Amino acid sequence: MTKLTDTQTLILTRASARTGNLALPLPEGLHGAAAKMTIGRMIKLGFLEEVDANLRRNEPLWRETGDGHGTTLIATPEGLAAVGIDPVVVKTMAGLRDAKPEAIAAAQRPGTKQAQLIAMLQAPEGASIAEIAEATNWQHHSIRGAISGSLKKKLGLDVTSEKLPERGRVYKLSSA
Template identity: 85%
Template sequence: MTKLTETQTLILTRASARPGNLALPLPDGLHGAAAKMAIGRMVKLGLIEEVEANLRRNEPLWRETGDGHGTTLIATGAGLDAIGIEPVVVRTMAALRDAKPEAIAAAQRPGTKQAQLIAMLQAPEGVTIAEIAEATGWQAHSIRGAISGSLKKKLGLEVTSEKVDGRGRVYRLAGNVDPAIR
């Protein structure tokens, strides 16, 4: 596998966070000949592909092909694989919320504490602050800050909490409720 440049990684990461894995718009400062070279190399490596743009959905154009048509760029499965993101996960997360691409991409990086926190909150039985603290090594105020700031505000996730007898306050992502608790 070819080692990705910072630019290639940035393009693919942003694409993974967009509906349909759109690779456009390109990062600031990447235009003209540099953009053509970077995209040409990525197409050759099979990381992105050029497809017909859906102008009804206002998809950004890479090139105009004439007669009111054009092409756009999308990240391929191989491209998403190259940055360690499974395409199924990307589609699911993009459908769940409308957030900044950089924030979604950060949440999808495997092995991060934020990804671990999201996985714990997805459990049907939920998770307590103490359980999160034990798993991550964070203090309680940091966990509450991550939930309200990173997850709720930046990513737009709906995190619920409720008092559960014998456990205390249990947090979970909305929609992931253990039927036995209700």
């Protein structure tokens, strides 16, 4: 597997937090020949893809094609996988426009307890507090706090709950 530079990792992580996985704008200080070399290498590796920019949605331009159109850059699934971002979580976050990119990126890190919590809530049957506590080794009050604070308030996810006689209160991520 190719070892990514800090700049490449930053570009891909930020892209994962943007609608449509847009890789632009690039990090501050990356412009000119350095930007062309970095992006060219990432395209060659299959981590970024150059696509037609949707000017109606004011997508940032990577380059102009000369006929009144331009191209932009998007992160590919391979690029997201290279920084360890789970495609299932990316799909969940895709509709979020106003959330903080840093918070979304933190939730997408695989292997974290928050990513595990999101995966459990995405299951069709959802998860109860007791089931989450067993899987994450968190206290019940910490789980309720993560659901109401991190998932609902910070990330803007729609988490619903219902009380089932056999399992108690079960939490689920609503399908958007």
